[in-house]
Amino acid sequence: MIAAAHRLGYDLSAHRGVQVTTGLLDWADLVLAMDAAILRELQALTGGHVHGELRLYLDGRDVPDPFGPPDAAFATCAALITGAVPAFTPARGSRARPARPRQAAVRRPAGPGNGPA
Numbered sequence: 001m002i003a004a005a006h007r008l009g010y011d012l013s014a015h016r017g018v019q020v021t022t023g024l025l026d027w028a029d030l031v032l033a034m035d036a037a038i039l040r041e042l043q044a045l046t047g048g049h050v051h052g053e054l055r056l057y058l059d060g061r062d063v064p065d066p067f068g069p070p071d072a073a074f075a076t077c078a079a080l081i082t083g084a085v086p087a088f089t090p091a092r093g094s095r096a097r098p099a100r101p102r103q104a105a106v107r108r109p110a111g112p113g114n115g116p117a
Helices: 002-007 022-027 036-046 071-088 102-106
Strands: 030-033 053-056
Touching (some): 002 071, 022 036, 036 053
Parallel strands (some): 030 053
8 A cells, every 4th residue: 555655646654553542533523434344343432422523434435445455456445545535625725724733643642441641
């Protein structure tokens, strides 16, 4: 996926996944799941009590998981993801509120079930 993203102009070399916690879900205004199974897991994790919105990244369909297939599958997946970005970004010149700092998303929030502060 890193190579496919690079061909589209994105550098994912520093990307690191983090375990989703209820604290992260509560922090986020919008959480986009790449497939319906992950969406169901996120909904179960929140127990129906979520601050923001949980939804599929592609309206009504899953983003295929190209784990292991040939490079062409990664290119197709990257193109699908990139093609849907405009649906989640404000139009140029809109008065959308600024995004939260990205580094906050990788911190483990203090609180019940999330370890010491």
